[in-house]
Amino acid sequence: MKRVVLVLATVAAMVAGCAQFASQPSAARWSKSQQPIEPEALRPSDRSPRNDLIVLLPKPNGKIGGVVVRNDGGKEIVLDKAYAGAHIDGPGEMQSITYGADRVAREFSSVVAALPGRPATFLLYFLEGKDELTPDSEREVERVFAEIAARPYPEILVIGHTDAVGNAEFNDHLSRQRAQRVRADLVKRGIAVDHIEVSSRGKREPLVPTSEGVSEPKNRRVEINVR
Template identity: 45%
Template structure:
């Protein structure tokens, strides 16, 4: 599961000294859910649907069960409300050989960046990328320039510069895998991760 898929799954583990360990698999805000394998000396129990539960005590295999949103909210609402907001990510695209956003991304950027700027305590990581045209050194520099361009826009909106880190990945982490010297617009991007 990659970093983007970590958020759709929230496993809530609450253990009491005298009682069994209880795990509840919660859906993300879009209703999507991943899978969780609960394993101990007694065996494995797979949770793969929203509100699936596993309860285990000692070395016995975990008992599978189900609960619902109302029960989870009633029992664990205080804990869930105390959790920090789930990380979010956005992708902005750039024109070839520049750190200038495409027209579509230029149109979306103000709303995205304003949304991010409303979370002054958040940490933001901006990762720039390129397509496979050009040398490794050129693409490393261009990808970092793209990340820095997004950082400047966030700072202009009032976001604390100390809470923004940038990185350039050049052509090492392609969204669309291509051979060298291929102009693939979807690879010319910056990923903005807010956590």
């Protein structure tokens, strides 16, 4: 009997420990970094020649947050402008450089061309209290679905929302129906159903915050995230 208690206590303790472990993303649980040696890092710094290059690309939209480059000699360069670069040409050596757009295009065309399409978000709007698209979104939906279907192996998250008219239960149900409707339409377009995840938020996450009971067309929506 004592033994059973011991075993149960042990299991409980370990499960609790495991759960806490799992809740901390910073724990290196997936890296299995029992491979403690990084051969490159331990290599005597004078052994091999080096020729590493890092160049920032212009960002299509949004500001550049930059990259910090640290070399094996303890030097640090912050790159924060388009085409700013760092060149490591020897052990412990590192220089700032500026790389031309034409040179990037010439030397890096194949790697840049292999970048997957940028993840995207689309919004479709619905008629009040219904799981039917507005006429505007009805016209838009063809283009949106075509763009999603054109992606190689699209991974899709569909999230349904409502405005603040009606009680929580009604809106939870409506938002779920809207999301499921969009999923069904995507599947009709030939997108594999197991590539589509569906979620619904009722009236909890309005795009435009309103008081209870307010009819707001911008909140009657389904968000489609695709990557």
